[in-house]
Amino acid sequence: MNLVLFGPPGVGKGTQGERFSSEHGMSHLAMGDILRAAVRDETGAGKQARAYMDAGKLVPDALVVSMIEDRMAADAAAGFLLDGFPRNVAQAEALDAMLARHGLTLDKVVFMDAPESHLLERLSGRLVCRACGFGFHRHYSPPREAGRCDRCGGELSQREDDREDVVVHRLHVYNEQTEPLVAYYRGKAGFIKLDASGEMQAVYTALKEAVEG
């Protein structure tokens, strides 16, 4: 099974995508995570991407398309869940071409949506482990010990681009560039719109029913 999850920042793509892909034995291809790893490892791509990410802008299409194609080709056998790619119509067209080149298809494209007030609350409380990348939320899923990751004991911190000024810009970029994907995918086979404003478990149940049902 090959899936795309898209939606605004803070809607829960990472949390839901991680759980769904691990329960279904699929590869979770999270573009933001792939980019953050490249920045951390100071690869050529990471050096090019960093300034865009810090400013809450989209990284140039050519760079993300080549990074995702490498990973997709390597992970296609298990099936994959794309999270955070595509993020504009040009990337969606590049994805269609890429899938055709590799003889692959998308089974479902899930659009997760929630009101902006929810997104701001989720993003402002988000904490991420510096060591393993696992996510927490100050109120909704706090770590057992303040500031420490439950999984690996690493230090928790706020993502640079979750600062309020950057978040406002990321939401603007979403409305301008990513939201038009709804029109691109609506009407194509496998398109699903999911209300992601509820609590984590309820959204997960709805996601499973929508994809499996």
Ligand code: AMP
């Ligand atoms: P995320 O973790 O999905 O919120 O992504 C964090 C940042 O990585 C975004 O604000 C962008 O700067 C960059 N990014 C992630 N996915 C893409 C993409 N498909 N195209 C361009 N930039 C991306």
